[in-house]
Amino acid sequence: MLKVLLSTRKCSSFVSRMRYVDRLKQDDDACSAALQTGRMFLFHRLNPLLQNTERGTFRPATLTCSDVQSVLENLGADGSLLKESVLIGCSEQNQAEFCLDVGRLDQAAVEEMVTGSFVDLRKSFFLLSGAEAPLVAKGQALLRWHQTSGFSSATGQPTRRNQAGSQRVCSSSGIISYPTMCPVVIVLVSDGTRCVLGRQAAFPRGMYSALAGFCDMGESLEEALCREVAEEVGLEVLSVSYSSSQHWPFPHSSFMLGCHASVSPAHTQLIVDRSELEDARWFSLQEVMSALQVKPRRGDPPPLWLPPKHAIAHRLITEWTQLMQTVS
Ligand SMILES: NC(=O)C1=CN([C@@H]2O[C@H](COP(=O)(O)OP(=O)(O)OC[C@H]3O[C@@H](n4cnc5c(N)ncnc54)[C@H](OP(=O)(O)O)[C@@H]3O)[C@@H](O)[C@H]2O)C=CC1
Numbered sequence: 001m002l003k004v005l006l007s008t009r010k011c012s013s014f015v016s017r018m019r020y021v022d023r024l025k026q027d028d029d030a031c032s033a034a035l036q037t038g039r040m041f042l043f044h045r046l047n048p049l050l051q052n053t054e055r056g057t058f059r060p061a062t063l064t065c066s067d068v069q070s071v072l073e074n075l076g077a078d079g080s081l082l083k084e085s086v087l088i089g090c091s092e093q094n095q096a097e098f099c100l101d102v103g104r105l106d107q108a109a110v111e112e113m114v115t116g117s118f119v120d121l122r123k124s125f126f127l128l129s130g131a132e133a134p135l136v137a138k139g140q141a142l143l144r145w146h147q148t149s150g151f152s153s154a155t156g157q158p159t160r161r162n163q164a165g166s167q168r169v170c171s172s173s174g175i176i177s178y179p180t181m182c183p184v185v186i187v188l189v190s191d192g193t194r195c196v197l198g199r200q201a202a203f204p205r206g207m208y209s210a211l212a213g214f215c216d217m218g219e220s221l222e223e224a225l226c227r228e229v230a231e232e233v234g235l236e237v238l239s240v241s242y243s244s245s246q247h248w249p250f251p252h253s254s255f256m257l258g259c260h261a262s263v264s265p266a267h268t269q270l271i272v273d274r275s276e277l278e279d280a281r282w283f284s285l286q287e288v289m290s291a292l293q294v295k296p297r298r299g300d301p302p303p304l305w306l307p308p309k310h311a312i313a314h315r316l317i318t319e320w321t322q323l324m325q326t327v328s
């Protein structure tokens with residue numbers, strides 16, 4: 001059985017934070033009160049607001065509720081916009097965290113007032129480090145869901161959100177809807193000495209990644225994995241082991257389930273589905289290890305370029321190189 005070591009965090013504070021967030025999702029009044037003292041991440045048309053740090057890196061701008069109120073007042077906006085904030089979590093200092101899209105305001109005017117820039121999420125995601133990138137991605141995913149869920153798909157009638165923004169209720173039928181993610185399996189296939197990496201035509205030049213595909217309705221993770229590997233590269237998987245998961249915001253919210261898979265070294269011929277992949281190949285441990293050392297830079301791309309650290313594909317590839325080194 002698989003055991004994933006999470007962390008050595010202090011259990012009691014983690015439990016109380018999770019219970020606090022859960023209460024804010026259930027209790028609109030408690031959530032409105034938390035908003036007054038919470039931290040706020042601003043977005044403009046789904047682009048997060050980033051600020052430069054003294055070290056020349058970037059971080060998402062975090063404002064207080066009163067900071068945002070003064071921005072709204074100064075720009076002549078209706079203060080009720082604050083009510084559109086969506087709860088995204090709770091900091092280790094027990095401060096509730098919200099995000100808000102101010103896309104109705106003039107972008108340049110907001111940027112000037114808060115000394116920051118609204119940056120496309122694809123770019124922001126790779127400029128941020130640690131826990132900030134997933135938090136910003138979560139905020140954007142929830143804001144996008146609200147922006148596209150104003151009407152019930154069952155009745156066509158308007159929906160109303162709760163204060164936390166964790167659900168919407170159809171005004172005519174009372175049907176509750178929740179934010180959705182699409183499950184995607186991502187897998188690094190190995191024959192014991194090499195691994196398969198593929199590239200879509202839309203990837204940056206020279207970049208190869210682990211194989212990935214959306215799970216079909218009714219499939220288990222293992223079934224989706226075996227089907228995708230068969231469809232995309234024509235291999236039959238013999239065994240699967242789970243690694244980890246990740247919320248992936250591009251192009252919309254996917255729930256990436258990362259696995260390793262093995263195939264028989266006697267059956268390794270690739271039959272690539274060219275409608276899905278521009279290319280797929282077997283790569284040796286040496287090729288992959290060299291590619292992991294490459295730093296992205298302008299100019300001619302290296303022969304093999306791997307997904308960046310934030311991507312679960314990077315993690316799968318790193319895990320595989322570590323495993324290969326321990327067995328060789
Ligand atoms: N974080 C990471 O490390 C990585 C993440 N990814 C992500 O994995 C996801 C899936 O990979 P990809 O290889 O494109 O998937 P697939 O191999 O499943 O191919 C995509 C095709 O699947 C069809 N499809 C089926 N269900 C869905 C759905 N729910 N949403 C969208 N398309 C669907 C579409 O076909 P049609 O248009 O014909 O209907 C689409 O063109 C992508 O979002 C990609 O960004 C990929 C690699 C690395």
Ligand SMILES: [Mg+2]
Binds near residue numbers: 211213232
């Ligand atoms: Mg695919």
